[in-house]
Amino acid sequence: MTENSLIVDSLSWFYRETTPQNPSDKPPVLMLHGLPSHSYTWRDVMLNLADNGFGAIAPDWIGSGMSGKPDKREFAYTAQAYQQGLSAFIEALGLEKFSLVVQGFLASVGIQYAFTHPQKIDRLIILNTPLSPSVKLPWLMKQWGVPFMGDMVTQDPLLVDRTLEGGSGFVIPDEHLNVYRKPFLKSSAVGRALLSTTQNLKLSQTMTEIETGFSNWQHPTLIIWGMADPWLSSEVPAQLATKYSNVELSQLKEAKHYPQEHWPQEVSEEIVNFLRRQAL
Numbered sequence: 001m002t003e004n005s006l007i008v009d010s011l012s013w014f015y016r017e018t019t020p021q022n023p024s025d026k027p028p029v030l031m032l033h034g035l036p037s038h039s040y041t042w043r044d045v046m047l048n049l050a051d052n053g054f055g056a057i058a059p060d061w062i063g064s065g066m067s068g069k070p071d072k073r074e075f076a077y078t079a080q081a082y083q084q085g086l087s088a089f090i091e092a093l094g095l096e097k098f099s100l101v102v103q104g105f106l107a108s109v110g111i112q113y114a115f116t117h118p119q120k121i122d123r124l125i126i127l128n129t130p131l132s133p134s135v136k137l138p139w140l141m142k143q144w145g146v147p148f149m150g151d152m153v154t155q156d157p158l159l160v161d162r163t164l165e166g167g168s169g170f171v172i173p174d175e176h177l178n179v180y181r182k183p184f185l186k187s188s189a190v191g192r193a194l195l196s197t198t199q200n201l202k203l204s205q206t207m208t209e210i211e212t213g214f215s216n217w218q219h220p221t222l223i224i225w226g227m228a229d230p231w232l233s234s235e236v237p238a239q240l241a242t243k244y245s246n247v248e249l250s251q252l253k254e255a256k257h258y259p260q261e262h263w264p265q266e267v268s269e270e271i272v273n274f275l276r277r278q279a280l
Contacts (some may be wrong), residue, residue: 010070011067015060018046018049030057035105035106072192082109099124108129127226144195164180168261223240227252252267
């Protein structure tokens with residue numbers, strides 16, 4: 001796995017990439033993380049994909065991980081700004097067609113990108129990502145955007161521990177938590193970016209767009225859902241799989257909000273099988 005950086009329209013993107021020794025003839029896979037994570041969350045899945053012939057790229061969102069954290073006067077930290085930045089990043093990489101994997105709050109921007117750029121997408125894979133206008137930001141995250149409180153909370157590196165372990169329901173070893181904490185220990189900019197992102201999520205508006213977008217979406221779509229997620233109901237993905245013939249649901253009974261952290265093998269197998277399958 002390589003670690004790379006790329007400047008696109010003055011924005012500095014950091015991304016991890018795996019290149020298989022025996023590549024398949026399938027398009028590469030782009031993997032987008034949620035909050036307050038970064039591309040490291042896909043480490044095991046990416047290696048498993050490479051072992052099965054799939055190249056994978058996982059960027060840190062602007063404001064997260066090792067990517068740039070510009071002032072909000074230079075980057076708005078809105079869904080629209082993230083979509084525009086993601087689109088420019090994809091073009092700079094020269095990705096003509098790819099499969100997209102998303103997980104978590106903010107990763108819904110990736111779904112919005114897919115719905116507005118269907119010609120770019122081979123297949124879409126969704127893990128525990130908000131999908132309905134009824135979704136509410138959990139208090140653990142909502143407090144990041146509260147005036148004054150958010151300014152303090154988002155500067156605490158331990159918010160990573162509380163959120164990733166709170167959402168996954170399992171202990172994450174310190175060797176991994178140290179990687180997630182590192183950006184918070186290096187600079188206060190990541191906390192300010194997280195505060196701005198949280199304040200600008202506008203979940204209701206974004207979810208309404210996604211709900212409407214599914215009605216016109218025809219690409220093969222797999223939803224892999226941690227059924228014990230404390231923040232997102234499993235009813236919505238089940239309803240989508242029932243309503244749309246191109247959407248299928250795979251249930252991970254014991255997994256919670258971040259399935260890739262503790263169930264990477266199961267997640268990888270589902271993704272590989274889905275990507276290898278011939279379209280009906």
